[in-house]
Amino acid sequence: MSFFSILRTTLAYLLLSSVATLGGTSAKKGKLVLSNPFEGSLERHESVDLENGWIRRVSFGVWTIENNGSVSAVNIPEQGHGPVLTYIAPIHDIIIECEFQIPATPLKDRHFRIFIDEDGFGGHNIQSTANVSSTFRPVGFTLQHLRKDKNKEIVKDVDLGPLNLDLEPDTWYKMRLEVLGDQARTTVAEKTIGATHPNLTVEKNKIGLNPGMAGGRIRNFNVWAVKN
Numbered sequence: 001m002s003f004f005s006i007l008r009t010t011l012a013y014l015l016l017s018s019v020a021t022l023g024g025t026s027a028k029k030g031k032l033v034l035s036n037p038f039e040g041s042l043e044r045h046e047s048v049d050l051e052n053g054w055i056r057r058v059s060f061g062v063w064t065i066e067n068n069g070s071v072s073a074v075n076i077p078e079q080g081h082g083p084v085l086t087y088i089a090p091i092h093d094i095i096i097e098c099e100f101q102i103p104a105t106p107l108k109d110r111h112f113r114i115f116i117d118e119d120g121f122g123g124h125n126i127q128s129t130a131n132v133s134s135t136f137r138p139v140g141f142t143l144q145h146l147r148k149d150k151n152k153e154i155v156k157d158v159d160l161g162p163l164n165l166d167l168e169p170d171t172w173y174k175m176r177l178e179v180l181g182d183q184a185r186t187t188v189a190e191k192t193i194g195a196t197h198p199n200l201t202v203e204k205n206k207i208g209l210n211p212g213m214a215g216g217r218i219r220n221f222n223v224w225a226v227k228n
Contacts, residue, residue, distance in 0.1 A: 026185055027178045029095055030227035037087065037221050038071050052089070059084040059208070061215075070101075070219035073211045075109075082109070082213040091116060091204035093226035095178040098209060100130070101217040104169035108133050109213035114177045114186075117206040121155070122148035125204050128177045128186035128193075132167055134212045141165040143186050143193040145200070156199065163191050172219070179204075180226050 033052045040048040040056070042063040048056045061083025062074045073083035100112040111134040115127035123146035129137045137144075140162025147155040165188060167173060177186045182201050185194040209218060 026176075026187075027093070027095055027180045028227040029224040031225045032222060033094075033225055034087065034089075034221075034223035037085075038065055038069075042071075050087075055088040057086045057088070059086045061211075066217070068219075070217045072215065072217045074215050075213040077213075083211050083215065085209040085218075087207040087209075087223075088205060091179075091207065093180045095176070095224040095226060096207060096222075097174060097176045098221040099172045099174045099219045100211065101172055102130075102132050102167050102169050102212075103214050103216055106214050108135075110134060110169075110216070111137065111210075111212040112173075112175065112216060112218070113137075113208075113210040114175055115208045115210065116177070116179065116204045117208065118202050119205045120150075122150075122152050123154070123157075124208075125202070126177070126179060126184045126195075126200060128175060128188075130165055130167060130173070130175060130188045131162070132212075133214075138162040141188055141191050141193065143184065143195055145184075145195070145197055147199060158195075158197065160193050160195055163193065165189060165191060174220075178226070 034054050042058055044058045050056055060079045060081040064072050066072055075082055096114055102110045111129055111131040113127055113129040115124040118125045127144050129142050131137045131139050142161035145158045149155055173189055175188045179200055182198055183196050184200055
């Protein structure tokens with residue numbers, strides 16, 4: 001890594017503050033802007049119009065609605081990426097909640113992740129990952145701001161965690177990710193990570209839900225505007 005890359009990463013880190021357990025209160029839920037998000041076609045690349053201007057796409061994997069209202073995801077290796085459900089709309093201050101299950105088998109490639117993207121940049125403006133055994137992220141609970149330019153060169157990569165996270169297979173856990181101005185905060189299984197960074201204030205355009213290549217289940221995915 002060049003001197004300027006090291007300096008850029010160091011400056012980005014200094015701009016961001018984090019603690020494992022945050023004091024104070026989290027953002028408050030305002031208007032519910034996305035619910036019932038699994039209705040309609042779950043065919044890959046087919047766009048589905050949802051409420052309040054949201055558009056949903058299956059980006060990767062095969063997704064199936066279960067009788068209990070949850071959705072199961074199966075990885076398709078030829079697609080080159082783990083399962084992803086994508087929700088598209090302008091995003092500013094927002095609260096996201098989703099319950100997930102990590103499968104019991106196989107033992108590798110098990111995680112659940114919520115990410116928020118911004119138009120014009122690769123990587124993810126903010127992503128929260130509960131990772132049991134996937135190799136692309138550290139094992140444990142992490143929060144990351146990963147911004148890449150059009151040439152896929154890293155502009156900023158600021159990683160928080162990992163916190164130890166004991167997740168039982170086939171057990172429902174809730175992940176909450178909130179963005180309010182230049183602040184982000186995420187919680188899973190009573191563990192919380194928070195961050196402050198100026199790039200969080202930009203308009204975002206996409207939410208992604210990503211079980212690992214081992215697959216998994218999700219339910220009760222809802223999005224709220226932050227109450228002023």
